[in-house]
Amino acid sequence: MASPQGSGAPLEFGGPLGAAALMLLLPATMFHLLLVARSGPARLLGPPPYLPGPEALWSPQMLLLWFTWLGLQAALYLLPARKVAEGQELKDKSRLRYPINGFQALVLTALLVGLAVSAGLPLGALPEMLLPLAFAATLTAFIFSLLLYLKALVAPASALAPGGNSGNPIYDFFLGRELNPRIWSFDFKYFCELRPGLIGWVLINLALLMQEAELRGSPSLAMWLVNGFQLLYVGDALWHEEAVLTTMDITHDGFGFMLAFGDLAWVPFTYSLQAQFLLHHPQPLGLPMASVICLINAVGYYIFRGANSQKNTFRKNPSDPRVAGLETIPTATGRQLLVSGWWGVVRHPNYLGDLIMALAWSLPCGVSHLLPYFYLLYFTSLLVHREARDEQQCLRKYGLAWHEYCRRVPYRILPYVY
Numbered sequence: 001m002a003s004p005q006g007s008g009a010p011l012e013f014g015g016p017l018g019a020a021a022l023m024l025l026l027p028a029t030m031f032h033l034l035l036v037a038r039s040g041p042a043r044l045l046g047p048p049p050y051l052p053g054p055e056a057l058w059s060p061q062m063l064l065l066w067f068t069w070l071g072l073q074a075a076l077y078l079l080p081a082r083k084v085a086e087g088q089e090l091k092d093k094s095r096l097r098y099p100i101n102g103f104q105a106l107v108l109t110a111l112l113v114g115l116a117v118s119a120g121l122p123l124g125a126l127p128e129m130l131l132p133l134a135f136a137a138t139l140t141a142f143i144f145s146l147l148l149y150l151k152a153l154v155a156p157a158s159a160l161a162p163g164g165n166s167g168n169p170i171y172d173f174f175l176g177r178e179l180n181p182r183i184w185s186f187d188f189k190y191f192c193e194l195r196p197g198l199i200g201w202v203l204i205n206l207a208l209l210m211q212e213a214e215l216r217g218s219p220s221l222a223m224w225l226v227n228g229f230q231l232l233y234v235g236d237a238l239w240h241e242e243a244v245l246t247t248m249d250i251t252h253d254g255f256g257f258m259l260a261f262g263d264l265a266w267v268p269f270t271y272s273l274q275a276q277f278l279l280h281h282p283q284p285l286g287l288p289m290a291s292v293i294c295l296i297n298a299v300g301y302y303i304f305r306g307a308n309s310q311k312n313t314f315r316k317n318p319s320d321p322r323v324a325g326l327e328t329i330p331t332a333t334g335r336q337l338l339v340s341g342w343w344g345v346v347r348h349p350n351y352l353g354d355l356i357m358a359l360a361w362s363l364p365c366g367v368s369h370l371l372p373y374f375y376l377l378y379f380t381s382l383l384v385h386r387e388a389r390d391e392q393q394c395l396r397k398y399g400l401a402w403h404e405y406c407r408r409v410p411y412r413i414l415p416y417v418y
């Protein structure tokens, strides 16, 4: 039951002060974006059009709707899975088991929503409820993180994350103390990372598309593109759900406010920003420009999926014919690093593809406003920071072999630039 206070891991995110600032700044940014997206000038950097009073934020009905959504996703998570995957080896040499049924949850949610809409559910009314729903999600994230923090007090030391156990309560609350908090086999972090937020994001997009159809007779081409691109991204993440088990969020970071808020509130309510913007600021988009944007998204997806699949295939089975011919660097751990193929172009080709897609999601919104480009700006800084964190971890894991990889592949994300 011991908890190693002051575990000695280097502090990230600017330490306790940075963590405290982010805990205020992230929800404030999310509410700012929600308010600004529906305002006439839609200025990213200006003040919000008004400050919402408690009656605009707090609604018991929206809280109930939010919990119904979480309950539905939890029920779908518990349905029999097509596959059960094992996670990475833990400190105590054990491996946790995870159900692989995220895509099934997406399809079943689509069927249920389809049935409910045909029975008269006014999905197009959802955009009017975003503010109180986002407030319910934020409140849930705060309370949930507090419960997770308390749960970690009685967790065995082997269950704690390397990073979030500095002994500073603010920092540890933000980063998360326990690595894989579970009740029986229900894994909270894995559940939150892929289900309520990601599926909620595409549902909000769909509701915005439906409201646009109600307002203007039919959805605009720009709205179709944004919905299509982001549905592809979410569908892809859930189809390749097993790949999330090797991300640093699952293997390294504890489950605290950062991920709870990020997964439950930030993803659905800010990643849907382009569709929110388009509902209130329709943009003309001709077929030639739409084709160019589709091409940009396709190129981004091709790089993103190609790089991720190449690494996942290689990590599962280095002798797989699809990757067996690639050049590698041996490491002292026995694992190898790819140094040709996508991973020989830059050290994070998957981030490059992801960023190209992020650009394609903003372009349908035109160039008259900076607001729809918020995701691209935020995502660039998230991935630059994430890449630096991953490099630190790889350097610790692979030492000299990592130096050799950096020498052979000098650019991190963008060839010849960064």
Ligand SMILES: NC(=O)C1=CN([C@@H]2O[C@H](COP(=O)(O)OP(=O)(O)OC[C@H]3O[C@@H](n4cnc5c(N)ncnc54)[C@H](OP(=O)(O)O)[C@@H]3O)[C@@H](O)[C@H]2O)C=CC1
Pocket (backbone or CB within 6 Å): 246, 247, 248, 249, 304, 308, 311, 315, 335, 336, 337, 338, 339, 343, 347, 348, 350, 351, 354, 386, 390, 393, 394, 405
């Ligand atoms: N939309 C969003 O908000 C976000 C999206 N993403 C996306 O999620 C996906 C997963 O990203 P992320 O979790 O950051 O990490 P990555 O999938 O990029 O994985 C990094 C790990 O890959 C392994 N690796 C690195 N270089 C090599 C190499 N040359 N050969 C073989 N293995 C190597 C290392 O782990 P090891 O050696 O232990 O296998 C390293 O720790 C990405 O596509 C990213 O774009 C990520 C964050 C947010």
Ligand SMILES: CC(C)CCC[C@@H](C)[C@H]1CC=C2C3=C(CC[C@@]21C)[C@@]1(C)CC[C@H](O)C[C@@H]1CC3
Pocket (backbone or CB within 6 Å): 026, 193, 194, 233, 236, 237, 244, 247, 249, 258, 259, 261, 262, 263, 266, 267
């Ligand atoms: C609120 C903060 C700014 C930080 C929040 C970060 C989270 C929103 C992201 C951390 C890692 C994520 C991943 C994904 C979504 C965003 C979060 C949760 C994916 C599931 C997106 C789809 C990809 O195919 C896989 C990603 C894994 C990491």
